[in-house]
Amino acid sequence: HEGRAKLGDLEFQAVDTPGLEEASSDSLESRMLSQTERALAGADVALFLIDARAGITPTDRHFASWLREHGTPIILVANKCEGAAGLSGRLEAYALGFGAPIPVSAEHGEGMGDLYDALAPSFGAPPRGGEDRLGAAGPRISPKPLELAIVGRPNVGKSTLINRLLGEERMLTGPDPGVTRDAIGAEWRHSGLRV
Numbered sequence: 001h002e003g004r005a006k007l008g009d010l011e012f013q014a015v016d017t018p019g020l021e022e023a024s025s026d027s028l029e030s031r032m033l034s035q036t037e038r039a040l041a042g043a044d045v046a047l048f049l050i051d052a053r054a055g056i057t058p059t060d061r062h063f064a065s066w067l068r069e070h071g072t073p074i075i076l077v078a079n080k081c082e083g084a085a086g087l088s089g090r091l092e093a094y095a096l097g098f099g100a101p102i103p104v105s106a107e108h109g110e111g112m113g114d115l116y117d118a119l120a121p122s123f124g125a126p127p128r129g130g131e132d133r134l135g136a137a138g139p140r141i142s143p144k145p146l147e148l149a150i151v152g153r154p155n156v157g158k159s160t161l162i163n164r165l166l167g168e169e170r171m172l173t174g175p176d177p178g179v180t181r182d183a184i185g186a187e188w189r190h191s192g193l194r195v
Contacts, residue, residue, distance in 0.1 A: 002039075005148070005165040008116045010123055013147045015039040016162045037070075039149040045073045045122045047115075049152035049161065050093055052078035052086025052103065059153045064096040067151070075118045076101040079157040082108050106161035119148075 005014035017036040040046055048067055050060050067074055078090040081103035093101040102118050104111030150158045 002147075003166065005162070007112060007119060007165060010116065010119055012119075012123075014162060014165060015043065015147065015149045016158055017149060017151050036149075036151055040067070040070050040072050040151065043072050043147045043149035045075060045119070046149040046151055047077045047161070048074050048096075048098065049077045049079050049150060049156045049158050050089070050096075050101070051080050051153075051156040052089035052093070052101075053080045054156075055089040056092045056095060057153065060096065063151075063153065064098070068097075072149070073122070074098050075115075077115065077118075077161075078103050079106050079161065081105055082110055104161070106157045106164045109164055112164070 002013055002015040005012055017039050046067065048064070050056065076093055076096060076098035078086055078093050078101040080086050081090060082105035086103065090101050090103050102111060102114050104115055150161060152158055
């Protein structure tokens with residue numbers, strides 16, 4: 001599913017993908033991968049979400065290589081980093097080759113400023129600095145809507161991150177993998193603005 005999302009003064013189209021899993025060509029997981037591939041093909045930038053508490057798995061390594069083949073710019077996001085919980089997994093994530101992982105806790109809203117800084121160049125905007133991130137001059141809108149795909153293996157927090165960006169519990173989440181089986185879309189309002 002996809003919908004208009006906002007982070008500070010950055011407005012974009014966000015696509016929640018069903019998850020990256022290897023599977024035979026006739027399986028549900030294979031169809032899920034095809035949906036993720038379509039979302040990635042239409043995206044201007046992708047957030048590759050990993051579970052920092054679980055550390056880097058062989059599946060994360062496999063899909064890091066898979067993502068590199070697609071040519072979409074990738075921002076590596078290490079989720080579940082509340083407190084120091086995901087420190088070792090976040091440090092491990094450097095080995096994936098996408099640069100410094102952005103530590104966030106989608107569930108608790110931590111690290112959103114760092115995520116903003118990572119996304120701002122995709123809009124031609126400077127990272128935080130002397131300028132007010134909340135957009136004193138109004139929302140910063142890309143000339144064409146920026147499309148953002150959120151990818152990662154099941155249960156790393158993709159839907160929770162979308163919920164955080166939407167500011168409401170729109171996506172069903174839970175501790176069991178596979179709660180989200182399809183790409184999910186949503187529209188959202190922030191500070192009275194439709195995004």
